Amino acid sequence: MKKIILFGKNGQVGKELQHTIKNMGMLISYGRSSANFENLSALKKIIKEEKPDIIINAAAYTAVDRAEDEQKKAKLINTDAVALLAEETKKLNGLLIHYSTDYVFDGKKNLEYRELDATNPQNIYGQTKRDGENAIQSINCKHLIFRTSWVYSNYGHNFIKTIVKVAKIKTELKIINDQTSTPTSAEFIADVTAHCLNDLLLMNNELMSQKSGIYHLSPNGKTNWYEYAKFIISELSFLGVHFKTPTENIFPITSAELKTAATRPLYSKLNTDKISSTFNLDMMDWHVPLRKVLSSLAEQNQ
Numbered sequence: 516m517k518k519i520i521l522f523g524k525n526g527q528v529g530k531e532l533q534h535t536i537k538n539m540g541m542l543i544s545y546g547r548s549s550a551n552f553e554n555l556s557a558l559k560k561i562i563k564e565e566k567p568d569i570i571i572n573a574a575a576y577t578a579v580d581r582a583e584d585e586q587k588k589a590k591l592i593n594t595d596a597v598a599l600l601a602e603e604t605k606k607l608n609g610l611l612i613h614y615s616t617d618y619v620f621d622g623k624k625n626l627e628y629r630e631l632d633a634t635n636p637q638n639i640y641g642q643t644k645r646d647g648e649n650a651i652q653s654i655n656c657k658h659l660i661f662r663t664s665w666v667y668s669n670y671g672h673n674f675i676k677t678i679v680k681v682a683k684i685k686t687e688l689k690i691i692n693d694q695t696s697t698p699t700s701a702e703f704i705a706d707v708t709a710h711c712l713n714d715l716l717l718m719n720n721e722l723m724s725q726k727s728g729i730y731h732l733s734p735n736g737k738t739n740w741y742e743y744a745k746f747i748i749s750e751l752s753f754l755g756v757h758f759k760t761p762t763e764n765i766f767p768i769t770s771a772e773l774k775t776a777a778t779r780p781l782y783s784k785l786n787t788d789k790i791s792s793t794f795n796l797d798m799m800d801w802h803v804p805l806r807k808v809l810s811s812l813a814e815q816n817q
């Protein structure tokens with residue numbers, strides 16, 4: 516039986532992974548309190564003692580705006596700790612599964628981004644995530660790096676939770692309509708991760724190494740934050756949740772009108788042909804996993 520270490524067990528993706536991979540091996544899960552990525556020597560000690568076959572890293576510094584002021588901390592967690600995971604995985608001849616972001620791109624392509632497109636992050640978070648990817652690839656342990664976008668779930672902080680909260684208090688909302696990508700549910704990410712891991716576990720070392728690389732992971736389709744917010748409010752209203760903001764009082768604004776500390780890419784839709792063909796996956800439309808999360812949120816908000 517393979518020994519699997521999961522880091523970041525309390526995050527959106529980490530929480531879902533705990534369910535989906537629990538029967539795929541002997542799973543040991545760590546949160547920030549038991550494995551803090553700011554303490555590299557303690558992190559190394561855990562891996563040296565446990566000697567896992569597989570490390571899944573769902574931990575990350577994800578506060579995109581705050582990262583502009585906390586560059587050192589973001590780098591330590593998203594780059595330096597990730598490099599350490601890759602080095603230790605290589606020594607153990609293990610497999611590292613890691614997550615990255617559409618924010619590694621500058622968003623100027625205006626076409627779906629493919630895995631080999633040049634990265635050019637526009638903010639500190641994106642830079643530290645891109646540097647984490649580069650560290651894994653240059654150390655070259657067996658790895659899967661899943662780049663994903665606009666993650667949401669029933670847990671934690673995300674756009675849906677924020678919209679629900681403010682639409683209950685305010686009578687109108689102004690939401691950005693010039694940033695385009697794909698909302699991706701943490702459950703969907705965990706399911707696809709389990710599917711790919713299952714495939715790799717059936718392969719020998721050589722084949723596993725051949726499959727190493729970056730894969731884009733998101734459902735089909737795309738939207739912008741404004742359309743996404745309108746969909747969330749109209750769907751939840753239909754399911755019986757009461758808001759002060761009716762959908763007709765949600766108004767579009769541009770990124771330039773909403774000042775944020777970090778610049779975000781305007782177009783970061785990820786092309787998923789590579790993951791689909793390599794792992795024989797049919798991606799579903801982004802509304803499908805979203806409706807599932809919204810119906811469970813509706814129950815909690817009755």
Ligand SMILES: NC(=O)c1ccc[n+]([C@@H]2O[C@H](COP(=O)([O-])OP(=O)(O)OC[C@H]3O[C@@H](n4cnc5c(N)ncnc54)[C@H](OP(=O)(O)O)[C@@H]3O)[C@@H](O)[C@H]2O)c1
Nearest residue numbers: 525526527528547551552574575577614616663664665666
């Ligand atoms: N969220 C998005 O929209 C998005 C978009 C694209 C890609 N991604 C990527 O997807 C992956 C999963 O994201 P997510 O949305 O699940 O993130 P999340 O909900 O913010 O979870 C991140 C986890 O990392 C943990 N963490 C933060 N600092 C840590 C530290 N110093 N030591 C150990 N753990 C620490 C957090 O611990 P606490 O629970 O203690 O805070 C949290 O559980 C990340 O690699 C992220 O970069 C996310």
